[in-house]
Amino acid sequence: MIRLSVSFYGEIADRLGRERAMVFAVDDVTVGEIRAELARQDEAATILLNPQIRAAVDAVVVDDDAGVRSGQDVVFFSIVSGG
Amino acid sequence: MIRLSVSFYGEIADRLGRERAMVFAVDDVTVGEIRAELARQDEAATILLNPQIRAAVDAVVVDDDAGVRSGQDVVFFSIVSGG
Amino acid sequence: MAVEARLETGGLDAGAELAAFLSGRDADGAVVSFTGLARGRGADGAAVERLRLDWHPVMTARSLSVLAEATAARFDVSDVLVVHRGGEIAPGETIVFVAVASPHRRQAFFAADYLMDRLKTEAMFWKHESGPDGGRWIEPTERDRADRARWSD
């Protein structure tokens, strides 16, 4: 069982809210699988299948094949812009 | 008769002083002739024959063939550098 | 060499930042600064009443440090400073202040230019502007991406 907090930054937060709790009844899950599960649960979350939406686990930007453990912080974020 | 104030800026001022009064017993004189006359009067002033030493008359930068009238301000100056 | 990167959630006084950056500096002849200001109109000319920069509690500050360090490593500069606002910003207020000191004028210009190009496309902020016509998210422009691409990695 994996319990996660998933948060959203940028434009996607307008559609998906700032944060969601998720539970997976498995022992391992990848970032890509989290995207897919969110898109399955919620039509608005299909935007997460766009590769421009990047992900971080415990504040480290990762690829879709990165594994996520229970209790870790997952962030999905839209394109960034400073300055 | 032409009476002039000639002043010097930059490195040449170390050799020639800041200012000199000059009198020419003629009715017209050019910047080039002023350079030549100064160099004739004073060994140190031969540096004025170096074309890197530029001239201005009444605060306008001019060439050697520019004429100078009595009472005008003549400036000779070394290479400039700001910033 | 000092590299400083700060996320500022209150105000940002560019003049005071520059004064502090210059203070006691007699080994470097050249300091280039960039100040980015919130504009009263968006790219389409519509009035902007408020700019909001969302930030992440860990990643945003770290991205500023990473970019400032990359700038210091790439150019012949002695000190690099970036101060970046997060939160709500009114038109005319400073969003970002960058300063670079170097013994060499050209290196200082290059370094500040480079740091700004990277901040525009890589600093981890999410920028939202709103006005009487509604709100929209701001992403780097094509020009920002082309500017970034000038610098090979």
Place this chain on the structure above:
Amino acid sequence: MAVEARLETGGLDAGAELAAFLSGRDADGAVVSFTGLARGRGADGAAVERLRLDWHPVMTARSLSVLAEATAARFDVSDVLVVHRGGEIAPGETIVFVAVASPHRRQAFFAADYLMDRLKTEAMFWKHESGPDGGRWIEPTERDRADRARWSD
């Protein structure tokens, strides 16, 4: 468009100049500044105790105006400011402050860079540095001339 060129024979507070230049500015997103500082050592490494910039009562201020106007005419900038010290300057003090505002970041960088290159070789100052080893006149370096030559007239 405002173009301001000032010869300052007292002190020059770059932070205060930047703050004033930014004040009320909400149409331009980008302000680039350059601050030139008097260094504690000369190009040959010898200690410098004092820098002296001689100036001409008419031509020097005019040369600053001409160069600032040329910068404003050449680039897509809204305001250009140059403040240049004349007289005696101690190490660490500001010699020159340049600021350029533009809607476009790249234009602001180009304009400040251009103005500095022209000031180095064309501003009508005569620069003398002195220290325990004596004094010498400072002329633009080969690098300064090469930097100036990058910009076709």
